[in-house]
Amino acid sequence: xxxxGLNPSxxxxxxxxSASLHVGKLPPAVPVLQQELGISLxxxxxxxxxxxxxxxxxxxxxxxxxxxxxLRRSMLTGLALMALSSLVGAAATGFAWLLALRVLExxxxxxxxxxxxxxxxxxxxxxxxSGRMGWWGSYMPIGSAIGLLLGPWVLQxxxxxxxxxxxxxxxxxxxxxxxxxxxADAARISASATPAVADSGSNGWRPRLALTLRSPGxxxxxxxxxxxxxxxxxxxxxxxxxxxxxxxxxxxxxxxxAVVAAANMVGNIAxxxxxxxxxxxxxxxxxxxxxMGLCAxxxxxxxxxxxxxxxxxxxxxxxxxxxxxxxxxxTLFTSAMHLAPSPGTVSTTVGFMxxxxxxxxxxxxPLVAAVATAMGGWQFTWxxxxxxxxxxxxxxxxxxxxxxxxxx
Numbered sequence: 001x002x003x004x005g006l007n008p009s010x011x012x013x014x015x016x017x018s019a020s021l022h023v024g025k026l027p028p029a030v031p032v033l034q035q036e037l038g039i040s041l042x043x044x045x046x047x048x049x050x051x052x053x054x055x056x057x058x059x060x061x062x063x064x065x066x067x068x069x070x071l072r073r074s075m076l077t078g079l080a081l082m083a084l085s086s087l088v089g090a091a092a093t094g095f096a097w098l099l100a101l102r103v104l105e106x107x108x109x110x111x112x113x114x115x116x117x118x119x120x121x122x123x124x125x126x127x128x129x130s131g132r133m134g135w136w137g138s139y140m141p142i143g144s145a146i147g148l149l150l151g152p153w154v155l156q157x158x159x160x161x162x163x164x165x166x167x168x169x170x171x172x173x174x175x176x177x178x179x180x181x182x183x184a185d186a187a188r189i190s191a192s193a194t195p196a197v198a199d200s201g202s203n204g205w206r207p208r209l210a211l212t213l214r215s216p217g218x219x220x221x222x223x224x225x226x227x228x229x230x231x232x233x234x235x236x237x238x239x240x241x242x243x244x245x246x247x248x249x250x251x252x253x254x255x256x257x258a259v260v261a262a263a264n265m266v267g268n269i270a271x272x273x274x275x276x277x278x279x280x281x282x283x284x285x286x287x288x289x290x291x292m293g294l295c296a297x298x299x300x301x302x303x304x305x306x307x308x309x310x311x312x313x314x315x316x317x318x319x320x321x322x323x324x325x326x327x328x329x330x331t332l333f334t335s336a337m338h339l340a341p342s343p344g345t346v347s348t349t350v351g352f353m354x355x356x357x358x359x360x361x362x363x364x365x366p367l368v369a370a371v372a373t374a375m376g377g378w379q380f381t382w383x384x385x386x387x388x389x390x391x392x393x394x395x396x397x398x399x400x401x402x403x404x405x406x407x408x
Contacts, residue, residue, distance in 0.1 A: 008123040008182040018174035019112040020143025028151030054106030055358030062110040063351015070185030071115035078111025079175040086168030090161040118346040134272020137330030138265035145262035217339025218349045222356035224395040228328040229357040230364030231385040267326020282400035284331040291324030293389035302379040
C-alpha cells in the first residue's frame with residue numbers, strides 16, 4: 001500500500017516535468033546561441049534533435065538497464081546527469097561542447113523517463129493507476145509549455161547561461177525529492193515483490209529482451225506511439241514558422257505554440273479519468289486519432305489559394321488537435337503496464353515504446369516539410385496526419401484484442 005501523505009508517484013511526475021524542461025529549453029535559446037556562440041542553423045538543428053537520436057538509439061537499452069539496475073536508482077542517475085550537463089553547459093564556449101553535453105542530457109532524459117511508469121505503478125493502488133498515468137502522460141507537454149513560456153522572458157532578462165543554470169538547479173531539486181520521498185528499490189522489492197517479480201529481476205537482459213520482442217503488445221503500443229508523436233511533432237514543430245508566415249510576431253507565435261503544447265495535457269489527464277470510469281483503451285485511442293485527423297483537416301485544407309477557415313479558427317483547430325491527441329499517450333502508457341509480457345519487462349516495454357516515439361518525432365517533421373515543399377504550402381499537411389491517424393486507428397484494434405486476451 002502507498003504510504004500516507006504525498007504519494008511518491010507525484011514526485012515521479014514532477015521529476016518527469018523537470019526532465020522535459022531540458023528538452024524544451026533549447027528552442028527559445030536558438031537565436032541567442034547563434035548570435036553569441038556563432039552556431040549555424042544546421043548545428044542548432046543537431047542540438048534540437050539530439051534527444052530524439054539518443055532515444056532512437058538507446059531507448060530499448062536503457063529500458064533493459066532500468067529493469068535490471070532498479071527503477072529509482074535509474075531515475076536518480078538520470079536526474080544527476082541532466083543537472084550536471086546543464087550546469088556545466090552554462091560554461092560552454094562552442095558547438096562541440098554543447099553537443100557533447102546535450103548527448104549526456106539525452107541519456108539522462110531516458111534514464112528518467114524509462115523507469116517512471118514502473119515507479120508510478122509501484123506506488124499507487126490499481127484503481128488509481130489509469131488516472132496517475134494520465135498525469136504522467138502530460139509530463140512532456142507541461143515541460144514544453146513552461147519552456148516556451150518562460151524561456152523567452154528569462155533569456156531577455158538575463159542570459160542563456162542563467163537559463164541553463166536554472167534548469168540544472170531544477171533537476172537537482174528533483175533529484176533530492178526523488179531520493180528523499182520515493183521508496184528505495186531494494187526495500188520496496190523485498191517488502192512487496194511477488195515471486196514473478198523476483199524471478200524476472202534475476203533474469204539476464206537477453207531473456208527479457210527476447211520476451212519483449214516476441215510479444216505483440218510492446219510492438220502495438222510502440223508503433224501506435226510512433227504514429228501519434230510523428231504527427232504531433234510534425235504539426236506543432238512548424239507552428240512558429242507558419243504563424244510567422246501569417247504575419248504574427250515571434251513572441252505571439254511562441255505564446256500561441258505554448259498554448260497548443262499545454263492543451264495536450266488536457267487530453268492526457270482526461271484519458272486517465274475516462275479509463276478509471278471504464279472506457280476501454282480502444283475507445284480512447286480511436287477517438288484521439290479520429291479527432292486529430294479531423295482537426296488537422298480543418299486547420300490546413302484549402303480551396304484554391306484560400307484556407308477553409310480563418311486564422312483564429314485554424315488556431316482553435318490546432319489546439320483541439322493537441323488536446324484530443326493527449327488521449328493517446330496516457331492510454332498507451334497505461335496499456336504498456338498491462339501488455340508488458342512480465343512484471344520485470346515493464347521498463348523494457350516503455351523503453352521500446354519511447355524508442356519508436358523518438359523515431360516518430362525525428363521523422364514526422366521532415367515528412368511534413370517534404371510534403372509542404374513539394375506542394376508549395378501547408379495545405380496538404382492533413383494528408384500526412386490523416387494517414388498516420390488511420391494507421392493508429394487500426395493499431396487500436398490490435399491493442400484491444402491483446403488487452404482482452406490477457407484478461408481472460
